[in-house]
Amino acid sequence: MGIEIKMPALSPTMEEGTLSKWLVKEGDEVKSGDILAEIETDKATMEFEAVDEGKIGKIMIAEGTDGVKVGTVIATMAGEDGAEEAPAKAAPVAEKPAANAEAEAPKKAESGTAKLATEAKALVSDPAIPEGTEYVKITVREALRDAMAEEMRSDDRVFVMGEEVAEYQGAYKVTQGLLAEFGPRRVIDTPITEYGFAGVGTGAAMGGLRPVIEFMTFNFAMQAIDHIINSAAKTNYMSGGQMRCPIVFRGPNGAASRVGAQHSQNYAPWYASVPGLIVIAPYDAADAKGLLKAAIRCADPVVFLENELLYGRTFDIPKIDDYVLPIGKARIVREGKDVTLVSYSIGVGLALEAAETLAGEGIDAEVIDLRTLRPLDTATVLESLKKTNRIVVVEEGWPTCSIASEIAAVVMEQCFDDLDAPVLRVTNEDVPLPYAANLEKAALIDASRVVVAAKKVCYR
Amino acid sequence: MVLIRRFEEKAGQLYGLGLIGGFCHLYIGQEAVAVGIQSALTPGKDSVITGYRDHGHMLAYGIDPNVIMAELTGRGAGISHGKGGSMHMFSVEHKFYGGHGIVGAQVSLGAGLGFAHKYNDDGGVCVAYFGDGASNQGQVYESFNMAELWKLPIIFVIENNQYAMGTSVNRSSAEDQLYRRGESFRIPGIQVNGMDVLAVRGATEEALKWVQAGKGPILLEMKTYRYRGHSMSDPAKYRSREEVQEMRDKSDPIEGAKAYLLKAGVSEDEIKKMDQDIRKIVSEAADFAESSPEPDAAELYTDVLVEQY
Ligand SMILES: Cc1ncc(C[n+]2csc(CCOP(=O)(O)OP(=O)(O)O)c2C)c(N)n1
Ligand SMILES: [Mg+2]
Numbered sequence: 001m002g003i004e005i006k007m008p009a010l011s012p013t014m015e016e017g018t019l020s021k022w023l024v025k026e027g028d029e030v031k032s033g034d035i036l037a038e039i040e041t042d043k044a045t046m047e048f049e050a051v052d053e054g055k056i057g058k059i060m061i062a063e064g065t066d067g068v069k070v071g072t073v074i075a076t077m078a079g080e081d082g083a084e085e086a087p088a089k090a091a092p093v094a095e096k097p098a099a100n101a102e103a104e105a106p107k108k109a110e111s112g113t114a115k116l117a118t119e120a121k122a123l124v125s126d127p128a129i130p131e132g133t134e135y136v137k138i139t140v141r142e143a144l145r146d147a148m149a150e151e152m153r154s155d156d157r158v159f160v161m162g163e164e165v166a167e168y169q170g171a172y173k174v175t176q177g178l179l180a181e182f183g184p185r186r187v188i189d190t191p192i193t194e195y196g197f198a199g200v201g202t203g204a205a206m207g208g209l210r211p212v213i214e215f216m217t218f219n220f221a222m223q224a225i226d227h228i229i230n231s232a233a234k235t236n237y238m239s240g241g242q243m244r245c246p247i248v249f250r251g252p253n254g255a256a257s258r259v260g261a262q263h264s265q266n267y268a269p270w271y272a273s274v275p276g277l278i279v280i281a282p283y284d285a286a287d288a289k290g291l292l293k294a295a296i297r298c299a300d301p302v303v304f305l306e307n308e309l310l311y312g313r314t315f316d317i318p319k320i321d322d323y324v325l326p327i328g329k330a331r332i333v334r335e336g337k338d339v340t341l342v343s344y345s346i347g348v349g350l351a352l353e354a355a356e357t358l359a360g361e362g363i364d365a366e367v368i369d370l371r372t373l374r375p376l377d378t379a380t381v382l383e384s385l386k387k388t389n390r391i392v393v394v395e396e397g398w399p400t401c402s403i404a405s406e407i408a409a410v411v412m413e414q415c416f417d418d419l420d421a422p423v424l425r426v427t428n429e430d431v432p433l434p435y436a437a438n439l440e441k442a443a444l445i446d447a448s449r450v451v452v453a454a455k456k457v458c459y460r
Numbered sequence: 461m462v463l464i465r466r467f468e469e470k471a472g473q474l475y476g477l478g479l480i481g482g483f484c485h486l487y488i489g490q491e492a493v494a495v496g497i498q499s500a501l502t503p504g505k506d507s508v509i510t511g512y513r514d515h516g517h518m519l520a521y522g523i524d525p526n527v528i529m530a531e532l533t534g535r536g537a538g539i540s541h542g543k544g545g546s547m548h549m550f551s552v553e554h555k556f557y558g559g560h561g562i563v564g565a566q567v568s569l570g571a572g573l574g575f576a577h578k579y580n581d582d583g584g585v586c587v588a589y590f591g592d593g594a595s596n597q598g599q600v601y602e603s604f605n606m607a608e609l610w611k612l613p614i615i616f617v618i619e620n621n622q623y624a625m626g627t628s629v630n631r632s633s634a635e636d637q638l639y640r641r642g643e644s645f646r647i648p649g650i651q652v653n654g655m656d657v658l659a660v661r662g663a664t665e666e667a668l669k670w671v672q673a674g675k676g677p678i679l680l681e682m683k684t685y686r687y688r689g690h691s692m693s694d695p696a697k698y699r700s701r702e703e704v705q706e707m708r709d710k711s712d713p714i715e716g717a718k719a720y721l722l723k724a725g726v727s728e729d730e731i732k733k734m735d736q737d738i739r740k741i742v743s744e745a746a747d748f749a750e751s752s753p754e755p756d757a758a759e760l761y762t763d764v765l766v767e768q769y
Contacts, residue, residue, distance in 0.1 A: 008476030011693030012483065032469075035701070044695040049688075051469045070478055111481055168626035168698065191596035191632040192563050192624055220562070223597070258481030258534070260545040262561035431764050435545030436534035437481065438754040 005036070005075040007061075007068045008048060012111075012257045013312070014041045015070060022063045028056045030077075037063070037074070042312050044173070054078055112440030113257040116396065117309040118447070120352035121316070122284060122333035122369070128325060135316035143285035143317060144174050144250075144306065147292035148212060150322070152182055155210060158296055159186040161197055162214030162251075171216045172252060172311055198224030198249070202231045202301075205247035210296060215251035218267045218305065224249075225270075232301035233276030248295045250304035253281070254346060254396050255444055257309070261432035266397030268344070271303040272373040272406070278327055279374040281305040283348035285315035287371055290325030298327060307346045330377035332384065336366035339454050340384040342407055343394035344370040347445065351394045354450035363458055373403055378410050382418075385411060389420040390457040394450050399427040421457035426450050461491035461657065461714050462735060464516040466742045467525055468688075471515065471532055471546075475692050479750060480532045484546045487516030489687035492713035493619055494520040496660025497587060497680075500668060505582065507555040509570045510589035512547035513619075514559045517589065521554050525741055529749035536755035537748070543759065555584075563624075564597030566590055567616065571603040574614030574677070585671050586614045593624020595638055604645040604677070611676035615667045616642070618679065619654065621686040626698040639681035647677050654682030655711040658720065685711070 007017065018040040024030055030050040037048045057076035061068055068074065138146075152158045159182075164171045166179040166189040179187040190197040194215065201211040215221040221228065228249055235245045255264040272279045278300050282288040288306070295302040317323075333348060334355050341351040348369045355365035366384050370377065385391050391411060393404035404425035411423050429443045468486040475484050487494070490513075498520040501508070510517050518528050523539070531538030532546050539549050549559040557573060560566045570588025577584040594600065595618050607614055618638045622629055630636045639649030648670070652663040660682065667678045685707045689696045718731060 006477065009478050009692075010476070012481055014693075041693065044693070046689075046693070046695050047701075051473060070476075164626055167631075171625065189627060189631065191627070192593045193596050193598060195598050223562075223564075256482075258545065259483055260548050260561065261543075262548065263483075429760060431760055434543040434755075434760060435482065435531075435540075435548070436536075436538075436542030436755050436759075438534075438757065439543065439760045442757060442760050 003054065003077045004073045005077055007070050007072045007074050008039070009070045010039060010041045010046045010048070012259070013309070016067050017041045017070070018066045019061050019063055019068050019074060020045060022059060024056050026056055026059055030054060030056060110441070111257040111437055112442070112444045113255055113309055115441070115446045116255065116346055116350070116444060117313060118349035118353045119313065120349040120356070122331075122352070124332055124335055125318075126286065126290075126325065126331055129318045129320070134319040136319050137314050138285050138317045139312055139314050140285045140288050140306070141172070141174055141311040143289035144292055145176055145178065147289045147296070148175070149178060149181065151293055151296040152178070152186060157208065157210040158212065159188065159209065160212045160214060161188040161190055161201055163190055163192055163216050165189060165214050170214070172308055174306075174311065175214065194220050194223035195227065198227040199231065201247055202227050202245060205232070205245045205301070206235065206243055210246055212248045212250060212296060215249065217256070217263065217308070218251055218253040219263050219265055221249065221251065221267070228271070228277070228301070228303065229274050233274050236300070237276055244299055245301045246299050248292070248302045248304050250292070250295075251306060252308040252311070253305035254307050255309070255428070255433060258435060258437065258440060260435040264433040266395075268305055268373050268397060269402050269406075271305075272376070272403060273401075274374075276301070277374060278302040278372070279305065280327065280372050281345040282371055283310070283345055283369050285313075286317040286323070287325065287331070287369070289317060290323045291327065291371060293322075293324045294327050297324070305345065310346055328372045328375045328377055330368050330370045330372070330380040332366060332380070333369045334365065334367040336364040336388070338364045338388055339390040339392060339458055340366045340368060340381070340388045341392050341394055341450065341454065342368045342370065342381055344373060344403065345396065347394040347396050350445060350447045350450055353447040354454060357447065357451050358454055361455075361460075363454060363460065365454060370403070376406065376410075378414070381407060382411070382415050385415055385418050389418055391419070392424045392426060392450065392453045392457055394426045394445065396445055397428060399425055399430055402427060421459065424453040424457055426453045461495050461717055463525070463738050463741065464491045464494070464519050465714060466738050467519055467529070467745065468515060470742050470746050471529070472688070472692070474533065474746060474749070480546065481534070482545055483512065483691045484532065485513040485691050486686070486688045487513055489707065489713070490619060490621060490654070490684045491516060492657040492660050492717070493617070493654045493682045493684055496657040497617065497664045499661055500664035501585075501587065504555065505584045507557060507573045507577070507584060507586045508589070509557040509566045509573060509586065510559070511563065511566055511591060511594065512559070512561050513591075514547070514549055518549060518551065518556060521551070521556050523551050523554055523556065525745040526748040529745040530752050533749040534754065535749060535752040536759065537752040541759055542755040543763070564590065564594045564599050567594065567597070567600045568603045570614055570616070571607045571612055574607060574612035575610070577613050578610070583672070584613065585668060587617055588614060589617045589619055591624055592618060592620040592622065592629045592638060593627065593632065595641060596632055601645070604642055604647055607677040608642075608645045608647050611674060613671045614677045615664070615671060616647070616677060616679045618681045619684055620681055621684045623686070623690070623698065625690045625694070628698065639679060642677070642679040647679050649679035649681060651681045651683065654684035655713045655716065657713055657717050
């Protein structure tokens with residue numbers, strides 16, 4: 001009996017892929033563990049293994065085909081002694097008879113993060129970019145890599161250290177190519193010892209180097225938070241300004257897709273509460289590059305919060321040699337007069353998307369990307385508020401003691417009279433992030449919640 | 461072991477279909493470790509804790525495959541009501557304490573479970589499993605020291621599958637003979653062929669004797685191998701196809717166990733029958749996991765805290 005082999009999802013974020021190469025042909029006998037094909041995902045080229053014995057029937061998708069959606073039938077296979085074991089037969093990926101596969105295909109769970117990473121682009125470019133500058137398209141992932149590479153080329157003190165940053169090219173491929181260019185002296189794989197290598201990095205910074213310490217994700221920086229806060233953030237102050245600690249701690253932060261409570265947390269408010277640290281959380285590729293370069297040059301310890309869901313997103317980036325942005329400056333990414341939407345990191349995309357929807361309903365929203373969370377550019381926020389008199393803060397994180405709470409406090413203390421409505425916070429639900437797709441979706445913010453809040457402060 | 465193998469293959473398929481999301485760390489190749497150790501423990505008395513590569517351990521413990529698979533698909537009938545997922549599963553009833561996503565955490569937590577066994581004087585022993593990669597975390601050694609100092613009843617089991625994601629043991633470990641990692645704390649260590657279920661069983665019996673005699677902790681290094689990628693999105697460029705194939709061909713724990721069974725007089729037919737029964741169990745677990753509903757929306761807010769304030 002026929003068994004369908006379907007295009008597999010080979011990573012949490014994969015929706016489609018390229019069937020690069022078939023390693024079997026029609027009529028081949030395969031057994032468990034044999035490689036059937038090579039498939040290129042959003043992150044890497046993967047080998048796709050057979051799970052059980054059988055004979056390859058028909059190859060439905062030719063090698064070299066791009067954009068093959070997960071779940072598409074790519075080949076058929078006949079089982080070993082098919083009929084006898086049919087119901088329990090384990091075939092690669094699928095086992096439904098061809099005829100009614102569509103109807104019976106189980107429902108693919110849609111992650112709550114799917115709605116988080118929008119393609120929304122800033123409508124206003126950074127004021128630092130001169131008129132007439134040429135732009136190129138680049139992913140956030142490449143922008144971060146380029147920032148590190150450029151700084152490493154110009155300053156031998158800069159080195160990159162972390163888990164899987166060298167030979168594996170980065171767990172999320174952000175350090176791709178760095179080992180080849182800079183060698184093992186400057187691109188260093190560590191054991192899984194976050195506390196240890198955060199301390200080694202901090203000590204190296206005290207000793208005059210410029211470490212870039214990658215955490216595979218910021219969830220694991222919890223092992224190392226003591227060095228970030230007690231060692232790195234306090235040194236300059238405690239030494240009366242003698243002993244510097246110019247270090248960058250960077251890596252993905254915030255919710256990722258379906259990885260549950262221990263792997264999906266936004267630490268921005270944690271670090272932003274600590275004097276002695278700089279905290280940066282960019283949204284688009286240009287800011288990622290310009291601000292990471294600035295962070296590496298900065299004389300102070302920097303916590304640089306990236307977002308896994310944004311790594312693969314493409315943005316325009318100005319073609320400028322040595323593109324460095326100022327730390328501590330927010331950016332208006334869309335101008336408007338009716339309501340101010342303030343956000344950072346992945347929330348900016350949602351705010352932009354919401355602004356687009358609001359425009360259709362006659363509400364003209366201004367969107368501010370904070371970019372740096374400590375020191376916070378309150379001036380830009382308050383300036384905008386003077387114009388709109390309404391403010392909503394959008395944050396992919398918990399509500400309590402959040403950046404949103406901080407903005408609300410600052411606004412109330414400094415510009416109470418400018419407010420025509422209470423400050424509203426659009427944040428995740430106040431619970432650990434659940435794994436189940438439906439609950440994850442319910443827990444995370446989305447653009448429609450921003451729209452609702454914006455209308456509410458506009459009394460619409 | 462066959463149940464674990466087939467279950468994990470099925471999990472891999474469901475992942476490919478998008479029914480399982482996020483990370484999913486398969487135990488294929490390492491089956492003899494959990495099964496061999498588990499067979500020597502006393503259910504209801506001894507406790508177990510491990511990391512995120514936990515499906516196999518749970519099955520070895522006799523936990524219902526249906527509720528494990530339903531957790532993987534994020535359904536309300538899952539063992540954590542769909543809120544934990546593959547890496548975060550627990551069964552207090554079976555004294556299985558997780559299922560932890562942070563590398564190394566289970567070692568200190570395990571020492572704490574050992575502390576509780578001693579405190580309660582219940583005669584139980586904790587088995588704390590961790591990887592070769594995890595064996596470099598600082599808290600492991602802090603726990604070793606306390607465990608020996610206080611003679612806690614715990615067996616530390618390093619599942620040395622030779623890789624931590626893409627990093628091989630010798631690229632990450634100054635002392636790569638991991639059974640020696642307890643030496644400076646005076647914790648004895650044994651290196652065991654973790655691909656041989658009887659060797660694992662034998663070593664565990666010895667370890668239990670040591671711990672139950674009140675001599676404190678002991679360390680077992682299980683030399684094993686994972687056939688699949690670290691999680692689902694691992695291109696596995698750090699090792700050759702041949703290396704994996706050689707392991708499968710020469711050291712497969714299931715083939716090894718099968719040879720033992722045949723030698724002991726079990727017939728091919730009986731083995732084939734077992735195999736078919738297991739396929740049926742796994743297939744039913746998958747059906748259950750696919751067809752049961754997602755958790756109720758109200759579950760989002762339950763279990764955050766125990767009490768009302
Ligand atoms: C503290 C911490 N750091 C990093 C990670 C990411 N991570 C997950 S598994 C893993 C490799 C662990 O390897 P090992 O301990 O050998 O166990 P195995 O996966 O081989 O079973 C890493 C680095 C994590 N989950 N927790
Ligand atoms: Mg390992």
